[in-house]
Amino acid sequence: MAQPIIEFKHVAKQYDDNVVLKSVDLEIEAGKFYTLLGPSGSGKTTILRLIAGFLEATSGDILFEGQKINDLPPEKRRVNTVFQNYALFPNMNVFENVAFGMSIKGKGKSEIKAKVTEMLGLVKLSGLEDREISELSGGQQQRVAIARALANDPEVLLLDEPLSALDYKLRKEMQYELREIQKRLGITFIFVTHDQEEALAMSDWIFVTNEGEIVQNGTPVDIYDAPINHFVADFIGESNILPGVMRKDYLVAFAGKEFENVDGGMRPNEQVEVVLRPEDLDLVSADEGKLIVTIDDQSFRGDYYEITAHDDDQNEWQIQATNPAIIGERRGLFFDPEDIHIMRLNESEEDFDARMEEYDDTEEEGTMNES
Numbered sequence: 001m002a003q004p005i006i007e008f009k010h011v012a013k014q015y016d017d018n019v020v021l022k023s024v025d026l027e028i029e030a031g032k033f034y035t036l037l038g039p040s041g042s043g044k045t046t047i048l049r050l051i052a053g054f055l056e057a058t059s060g061d062i063l064f065e066g067q068k069i070n071d072l073p074p075e076k077r078r079v080n081t082v083f084q085n086y087a088l089f090p091n092m093n094v095f096e097n098v099a100f101g102m103s104i105k106g107k108g109k110s111e112i113k114a115k116v117t118e119m120l121g122l123v124k125l126s127g128l129e130d131r132e133i134s135e136l137s138g139g140q141q142q143r144v145a146i147a148r149a150l151a152n153d154p155e156v157l158l159l160d161e162p163l164s165a166l167d168y169k170l171r172k173e174m175q176y177e178l179r180e181i182q183k184r185l186g187i188t189f190i191f192v193t194h195d196q197e198e199a200l201a202m203s204d205w206i207f208v209t210n211e212g213e214i215v216q217n218g219t220p221v222d223i224y225d226a227p228i229n230h231f232v233a234d235f236i237g238e239s240n241i242l243p244g245v246m247r248k249d250y251l252v253a254f255a256g257k258e259f260e261n262v263d264g265g266m267r268p269n270e271q272v273e274v275v276l277r278p279e280d281l282d283l284v285s286a287d288e289g290k291l292i293v294t295i296d297d298q299s300f301r302g303d304y305y306e307i308t309a310h311d312d313d314q315n316e317w318q319i320q321a322t323n324p325a326i327i328g329e330r331r332g333l334f335f336d337p338e339d340i341h342i343m344r345l346n347e348s349e350e351d352f353d354a355r356m357e358e359y360d361d362t363e364e365e366g367t368m369n370e371s
């Protein structure tokens with residue numbers, strides 16, 4: 001990759017004895033939409049504040065375009081932040097809020113007017129220049145906050161859970177619009193959320209945080225299809241996670257049976273965890289199934305039925321089915337070998353990446369042999 005716009009080298013943050021960030025390494029490439037995704041307290045906001053300069057790292061280096069910026073004050077960094085609570089100035093109207101940064105920099109009136117007009121157009125608030133902040137809806141206030149941050153021409157826009165106060169429908173709309181704004185401006189966005197659906201829908205690249213560490217990073221598809229460990233598999237989407245044991249010849253044993261799988265490169269007899277996503281499972285007749293399950297419960301979810309069941313080894317299963325089932329009935333459970341994802345216990349991210357690369361190569365070779 002080209003030189004990263006932002007880089008963390010072993011960055012740690014500690015308050016007295018409380019380590020909230022443990023030696024984080026990360027690289028941000030210019031012009032992409034990044035998301036920091038993780039549960040509450042995992043360190044997302046700390047990472048964002050270190051980038052903005054509102055916090056000082058306890059150790060490690062923070063670089064901007066290759067230059068160390070640990071000691072650079074926030075106003076000298078070419079980044080701007082959009083906060084969750086908008087932080088607008090209530091005594092100023094929409095125009096004055098968006099113009100604020102440029103006014104204190106002493107920009108000329110006509111330049112300010114042109115920029116405010118452009119920014120309000122970008123966030124679809126043209127014509128509301130004279131409105132007071134108290135006369136705006138929550139969604140409109142959020143748009144003003146975005147316009148105000150972008151009016152300073154930052155190279156990187158930091159967004160700290162900016163959509164969490166909005167209702168579901170508005171939130172979806174704003175997700176789409178933020179993505180569009182990022183593409184149009186071509187600058188780097190770093191977005192913080194604890195909502196995995198939001199992260200999957202918006203990002204080019206996701207950093208998953210847990211307990212002060214980045215536990216996995218990759219594209220949304222990588223992270224969804226190949227979670228590195230139990231935490232990621234459980235946090236991102238619904239999962240069935242079962243204990244398993246690798247066997248020879250691309251076989252894995254779980255739920256009391258052996259199954260063919262293609263997620264290879266494993267040692268026989270190694271204890272692993274097996275992930276199967278609910279949407280990759282089908283209910284079929286008992287003699288067509290790879291496993292037999294007994295239906296425990298179901299609920300209608302609009303476009304599918306969410307069904308819970310258990311197998312004869314007493315493993316719980318979550319299944320997304322297009323048709324309803326009958327509670328108490330014994331059915332077959334069907335899945336494709338390629339939908340079985342294997343997770344090694346306690347694997348480092350580097351070893352995991354190497355294994356996934358090997359797996360991709362094996363797949364390519366397989367395709368070439370077939371042709």
Ligand SMILES: Nc1ncnc2c1ncn2[C@@H]1O[C@H](COP(=O)(O)OP(=O)(O)OP(=O)(O)O)[C@@H](O)[C@H]1O
Pocket residue numbers: 015018020038039040041042043044045046047194
């Ligand atoms: N000033 C502080 N003094 C001591 N501990 C702090 C301070 N600020 C944050 N922390 C702790 O640092 C940890 C990480 O906080 P951070 O805000 O980065 O998490 P987060 O992932 O952004 O969570 P959330 O989604 O709840 O905002 C938390 O355990 C928090 O209590």
